[in-house]
Amino acid sequence: MNGCMWCGTHFDSTYSFTELLFRPLKKERLCGACQSEFILLRECPLCRGCGRRHEDTYCQDCIKWQKLYPNYSFSNQSLFAYNVFAKEFMEAFKFNGDAELGQVFSKEVKAMLQKEDKHTVIVPIPISQRSKEIRGFNQTEIVLKQAGIIYQNCLEHIDNPENQSKKDRRNRMLSPQPFHVIDSEVGLLKQKKVVIVDDVYTTGRTLFHAADAVSQCGPTSIKTITLFR
Amino acid sequence: MDETIFYGRHLLRSEYTGEWDEEEEAMRLIVTEGFNKENSQLTCNRCGTLCTMTVSYPCVCQNRCKYCRQCIKLGKITECSHLYSLEEPNQFPKYAYPYLKWTGTLSKQQAQASKDIRESIDHNSDRMIWAVAGAGKTEMLFEGVGQALEEGKRVCLATPRVDVALELAPRLIKAFPEVSLAVLYGGTEVPYQYTQLVISTTHQLYRFKEAFDVLIIDEVDAFPYYLNDALYFASEKARKIVSSVIYLTATPDKSMQKRIKRREIEASILPARYHGRPLPVPVGIWVKKSILKTKQNDTHIIIRHMKRLIEEGKQFLLFIPTISLMEQLMPIFEHSFKQSTFEWVHSQDPHRKEKVKKMREGGLQFLMTTTILERGVTFPNIDVIVMNADHRVFTEAALVQIAGRVGRAPDYPSGEVTYYHEVWTRAMKNAIKQIKNMNAVAARSGYLV
Numbered sequence A: 001m002n003g004c005m006w007c008g009t010h011f012d013s014t015y016s017f018t019e020l021l022f023r024p025l026k027k028e029r030l031c032g033a034c035q036s037e038f039i040l041l042r043e044c045p046l047c048r049g050c051g052r053r054h055e056d057t058y059c060q061d062c063i064k065w066q067k068l069y070p071n072y073s074f075s076n077q078s079l080f081a082y083n084v085f086a087k088e089f090m091e092a093f094k095f096n097g098d099a100e101l102g103q104v105f106s107k108e109v110k111a112m113l114q115k116e117d118k119h120t121v122i123v124p125i126p127i128s129q130r131s132k133e134i135r136g137f138n139q140t141e142i143v144l145k146q147a148g149i150i151y152q153n154c155l156e157h158i159d160n161p162e163n164q165s166k167k168d169r170r171n172r173m174l175s176p177q178p179f180h181v182i183d184s185e186v187g188l189l190k191q192k193k194v195v196i197v198d199d200v201y202t203t204g205r206t207l208f209h210a211a212d213a214v215s216q217c218g219p220t221s222i223k224t225i226t227l228f229r
Numbered sequence B: 001m002d003e004t005i006f007y008g009r010h011l012l013r014s015e016y017t018g019e020w021d022e023e024e025e026a027m028r029l030i031v032t033e034g035f036n037k038e039n040s041q042l043t044c045n046r047c048g049t050l051c052t053m054t055v056s057y058p059c060v061c062q063n064r065c066k067y068c069r070q071c072i073k074l075g076k077i078t079e080c081s082h083l084y085s086l087e088e089p090n091q092f093p094k095y096a097y098p099y100l101k102w103t104g105t106l107s108k109q110q111a112q113a114s115k116d117i118r119e120s121i122d123h124n125s126d127r128m129i130w131a132v133a134g135a136g137k138t139e140m141l142f143e144g145v146g147q148a149l150e151e152g153k154r155v156c157l158a159t160p161r162v163d164v165a166l167e168l169a170p171r172l173i174k175a176f177p178e179v180s181l182a183v184l185y186g187g188t189e190v191p192y193q194y195t196q197l198v199i200s201t202t203h204q205l206y207r208f209k210e211a212f213d214v215l216i217i218d219e220v221d222a223f224p225y226y227l228n229d230a231l232y233f234a235s236e237k238a239r240k241i242v243s244s245v246i247y248l249t250a251t252p253d254k255s256m257q258k259r260i261k262r263r264e265i266e267a268s269i270l271p272a273r274y275h276g277r278p279l280p281v282p283v284g285i286w287v288k289k290s291i292l293k294t295k296q297n298d299t300h301i302i303i304r305h306m307k308r309l310i311e312e313g314k315q316f317l318l319f320i321p322t323i324s325l326m327e328q329l330m331p332i333f334e335h336s337f338k339q340s341t342f343e344w345v346h347s348q349d350p351h352r353k354e355k356v357k358k359m360r361e362g363g364l365q366f367l368m369t370t371t372i373l374e375r376g377v378t379f380p381n382i383d384v385i386v387m388n389a390d391h392r393v394f395t396e397a398a399l400v401q402i403a404g405r406v407g408r409a410p411d412y413p414s415g416e417v418t419y420y421h422e423v424w425t426r427a428m429k430n431a432i433k434q435i436k437n438m439n440a441v442a443a444r445s446g447y448l449v
């Protein structure tokens, strides 16, 4: 289908003649209108901690995190703002299970992760066993794979019957550590730069848990990257 | 297991909300694969779309599967999916005759079309109804539908838009108060029930298989051409092998108009409105320069036209081809029409309904809109101005539909339609020709008063 992956509009009908002449040879995944709904965060002033749109150096949430994890100099980078369009998009991607939609992020994910040196270990956040049974795939792994990024599944999700997205914000902040590093992978993280990747940064709870688990293995640094903030 | 849920349906296991009984499944349900695999090509059995996916994805089956993107909103069909159905048994209760409780009168042309429809349903044949906007197409379906229901047939009325489905439901309930009726659309809260009469969005037809003895498809011209294949597949799958399909349209495309002329499909043409006054014929007016490029905005021909209508106290719709042009025009209009009340609506506008309501109640002097208001919505006494009528979004069908907004009420059967343009397009020419032709046919047939 030669159309926008999201709204289905045919490209032939949305391009004017000159646009067709200068259209990039690579096949577009989204039409111009849908593409413009994704707000690139690197073009905005951001919080130095969590990478959300923020005028000051650190946002209130990050000041709290600093108190809770004083030894972790955290810095999260996110690609796009988690706006209404993004929520709807991720709903289709994750809950309808439209894995192909992950291709939309390939270009930006690749650009962001290719900056890392080649010894950096890229670790996706694992999903719960329950989500895996319902959805069949880990959305973060799919996005990395589609972008051609090599990653290591070092983390394991210790099952918790409740689904994270159904909990309210407060409950989520109190949730116990759901991750641990798989025994055989501990050595892989030692003395390495580690980048942890997730799809959405909501409260930061998930990523702080993951970073906490990874830090036990003695990495030289930990960074986190998400598609949305 | 509630068997009735599967009568004439085509469902994924996940779409059945009740308890799933494996034994019962094995005994009774007709099971088909989610995909048809032939010569290493995958075709979705629910929506008929050829799968062009080049990679497989990790799947709930622990393997890797391809899936169908076309119909994924109805639940994901993967290579490992199965679809379940049961033969339509037409198991409906009987009521006292006649089922139809509607007592209104049909116009002369409606009466003729109603008779045609009854015959097609009787002979299990197909028919195209070409009815101008305002002809009163719902009422002329009543007799045929009533007769089919009395014979124990299952009847579905499918329409592309949810608004229309929701508007039709109370009218059909009033006409057939005893007959069980379901309204199906994406996002409905009401669980599905087996009913004799079904109102459905066209998209929901994918969930049926050989279910309907009579299938009425509204606004067949409303789809972009690339969706026609999917619509055709859905309707052919949802109808029984022996059945009747009635297609409704206000603006058949060129190839359909040709087929009607050559009598390749049986057709009924309703060229006149219910109130018997001719359709307003649009007037094309050439514009030298767009408003955006004019320095003295207030002297621009379109702005002057708008100001004149406001002075006369005549409400109007202003059609604008794109949202971005609308955005560029906003500051100009806010300046030029400081004293007036107006709003703008487009497909992404969450307040669309309230704004349309305000316009209908006379709370606005004019409403700017993209083509989303081209069909379905009616206002009693308005004029229509189309800006950049030569833009490619204004197809022949769109322009005919837009003109059809004017002169709908019997008390205000006339009004003006103006196409402002820089070049004459084939679409504009054909739209005007189509409208004039309908008026001529109506006059010849004695349908005009």
Ligand SMILES: [Zn+2]
Pocket (backbone or CB within 6 Å): A004, A005, A006, A007, A008, A009, A030, A031, A032, A033, A034, A035
């Ligand atoms: Zn799009």
Ligand SMILES: [Zn+2]
Pocket (backbone or CB within 6 Å): A047, A048, A049, A050, A051, A052, A058, A059, A060, A061, A062
């Ligand atoms: Zn922050």
Ligand SMILES: [Zn+2]
Pocket (backbone or CB within 6 Å): B044, B045, B046, B047, B048, B049, B068, B069, B070, B071, B072, B077
């Ligand atoms: Zn499909």
Ligand SMILES: [Zn+2]
Pocket (backbone or CB within 6 Å): B059, B060, B061, B062, B063, B064, B065, B078, B079, B080, B081
């Ligand atoms: Zn599978």
